[in-house]
Amino acid sequence: MGYAIEARCLTKKFGDLTAVDSVSLSVREGEIFGLLGPNGAGKTTLISMLVTMRKPTSGSATVAGFDVVKNPGDVRRSIGIVFQDPSLDEELTASENLELHAAMYGIPGQQREARIKEVAKMVELSGRLSDQVKTFSGGMRRRLEIARGLMHFPKVLFLDEPTLGLDPQTRAHIWDYVRKLREKNGITVVLTTHYLDEADLVCDRIAIIDQGKIVAQGKPAELKGKLSADRVTIHCRFPARLKRAVWGQDGILKADVAGGRLELRVSDAGRKMPAIVSIANKAKVAIRSLEIRKASLDDVFLHYTGRSMRDEPASAKDSLRIRRRAWGRGR
Amino acid sequence: MKTENHELVAAYFIWKREIIRFLRSKSRIAGSLGMPLFFLAIFGMGLEGALRSSSLGGSYLDFITPGILAMVLMTASVFSGAIVIMDRQFGFLKETLVAPVRRSSIVIGKSLGGATTAVFQGLLILFFAAILGAGVHPSSWLMLLLLMFLISASFVSFGIAVASVMEDMHGFQLVMNFFIMPLFFLSGALFPLSSAPEPIRIASYLDPLTYAVEALRHLAIGKSSMGFGLCLAVIAAFFLLSTSAAIHLFERIES
The missing domain is CATH 3.30.70.100 (Alpha-Beta Plaits)
Known part of the structure; x- marks a missing residue:
């Protein structure tokens, strides 16, 4: 089986700060791979290099067989992204959001309609396609974003903190969809989260990232086993x-x-x-x-980083994010 | 599968998004037309008697109608360019930035979309002006529409360019107050430049809106104090400049 992602010594510096420090990792095709770490560990920066939003300072990576620096266009066509922050147009309806996405990703006109129905069905939003997104709850918005990320038949789906700010029931739902996706479509999923229990439940393999470095990598059971x-x-x-x-x-x-x-x-x-x-x-x-x-992944995390993940206070930006999502849900 | 056609389709759907958003925000239309309507009704009617001067060569309402039209086109356009800031604040911008389309296609789609909505608002104001009694008899509606479109597209691009370097809506308010209002008042939309003092007249000649106003006067009421060719050349130059600035600055946005 081939690799969906291969990164070698990937590094990103912002001035003096090294956000991602020589990260090497491989993700197999069809795998659900979790990037785990506290806020500011470098998860989002690492993802943003893999999805070609930022150029690495040094190192290289291929995604779906394409080099992220040399062939960003091909990488973008082969991946779906669900961002950490909401990124839907609330004034548009669900189906208009999907249609715009399809057009930008070059899905031919005669296929658009059918594909919209297909992905909406996948995330159980078929009945709400012609409603404006501003009437959607937080969980529905996330599902719509996942559906949108799947529109153009990506080989790799990136989910950056897909459950942040959602209630536990909705979170469980989202993970259900992710698992089903992999089973049905054999898609590779790369996700970041700082809910350790969720990563434990969903991921085939995880990498723990702290201060820009990968400190441990493996199957959740293996990592826990190592603590013995x-x-x-x-x-x-x-x-x-x-x-x-x-x-x-x-x-x-x-x-x-x-x-x-x-x-x-x-x-x-x-x-x-x-x-x-x-x-x-x-x-x-x-x-x-x-x-x-x-032994839980919390213990694994504690073991490798010397800190408990739950001690990390949410950054101001995160709490803002959570509040904004909550606000979005209320309406 | 990746062809120029794909870029065009993407631009078309960006255009469509602008139109949909415009049609869904009835309050925005009402809000943006309120001020120019007051200008037309109160200045046009109120100053009619006081300003029946020879330098206008006609009624004051006739004189300011193209000026108010230019104002509507400019404010509506700059505002729809400003959507970029809203998109950034509400996250949608990222979706367009990571898509496998050229940024220039996005700018062009936005610019055409914003221009379409601005021209529509311009036509509404012309309609109201006609109801108030303004003599709007364009020699060629097609030419007038094309001109309105060109002026609008230029100012949407101007808005996109400004919005691309702004972090939030506050900065944009500043730009509105220090650019839009002076541009409008200096443009000769409300008074004939020939009777203005020297410094104001010089400043007016540096204002691209001046040429838009005069060109619109040419086509809408058939009277203008400037050559149509010159006006058109300046507007075309402004269009090229603002569009390339918009594309350049939009391409530089770090996602």
């Missing part, structure tokens, strides 16, 4: 005594006492728990409660 540790929290009377008792046991990688609880990092925690409980009984430590958390 689940978190176990034990609330008990004498956490320090329990720590001494379990420390050194097979599979216990880390043990910390914090307040009235013991925090453990345990590989394959589910199997180790009975042993830990019986050790606690022998040591006469009464366990009040016990909690196992399987």
Whole structure:
């Protein structure tokens, strides 16, 4: 199977700031590939180079077999883009938006009408084609943007934060469409998100990007597997005594006492728990409660970047974006 | 599949978008025609008696009708060029910028679309002027329409050029106040330049709208203080200049 995207040492500098720092990655055809990282990590800049909106400072990349610097026109014809910010004309109807897009992407006149109906059906907007976009909810707008991105039969679909500012139910819906797309059309999807749980659910492979660099790459399960540790929290009377008792046991990688609880990092925690409980009984430590958390992408992120993604405050621009979307939905 | 035809089709649909947006915004039409209507009705009727001077060679209403027409064409056109700023603010601009079409096709589509809507508004104002009693008897409607179209396309391009370098709507207000109003007042739309003092007359000759007003007078009421050929040459030059500026600056927009 070929590669839909190959980037080699792709770098983008803005003055002194290196937004994307020598990124190399390959995305296979038909794959759903996630770019994961906090705000300002360089996800959008990386995407904007791949979609030929910005020229790389150095390095090279091919998308759908075309060089992003030498053949930007061919790249643009082979890709669909859903931007982070809304980009529909609200005064136009859904079908007028799609029609304009079809015309700009050179879809012949006699095919336009049929294709509009087709993509509208894909995102379940068939009944709303002749309504003005300003009457649409946030989720409907996103779906329409996805439909628009698909109009010209792209080989690769780029989705930049497609679920930002949407409610959880709508987000789940959007991901459903993305998965179906891949199943039905075999299209390659590259998406960015900072909702780790969503990436875990949707992506075949992910790359974690932080401060312009890719710090980890692989299947979500592999990345989590590499951590080989689940978190176990034990609330008990004498956490320090329990720590001494379990420390050194097979599979216990880390043990910390914090307040009235013991925090453990345990590989394959589910199997180790009975042993830990019986050790606690022998040591006469009464366990009040016990909690196992399987390694999540949050942990992976923390592991590779030393920071928790949830600590990142939303930037002013992001909160503006979210507010604007919310405002758009209300009307 | 990529042919010149594709660029034309793209430009046509950009044109169509302008028309659709125009037809959907009834309030915009009413708003943009309100001011020139007041000018026509109040100046035209109110000053009629006071200004029955020989230098006009006819009624004041007749005299200002082409001037007001030029004003409508200019403001309507510059505003539709300004759509670029709105598009940027509401995100739609990106969609056009990443499309596999030449930026010049987009500019041309926008310019023709904006000009079409401006000419339509111009015809409305001519109609109202005729109701008020202005003597609008163009020797050739076709020529008049073509001229109106050329003037409008020039000013849409001017608007696109300005909007391409502006970040938000505030800057555009500034341009409107410091360009549009002086251009209008200096153009001889409201008073004959021959009776104006020297400095004003010189400034007027630097104003492209002056030539638009005089050319329109030629065709709409058959009287003008300038040669039609000269006017047409200046307008054509202004058209080429503003269109190439619009294309150049629009191409430079970083998406």
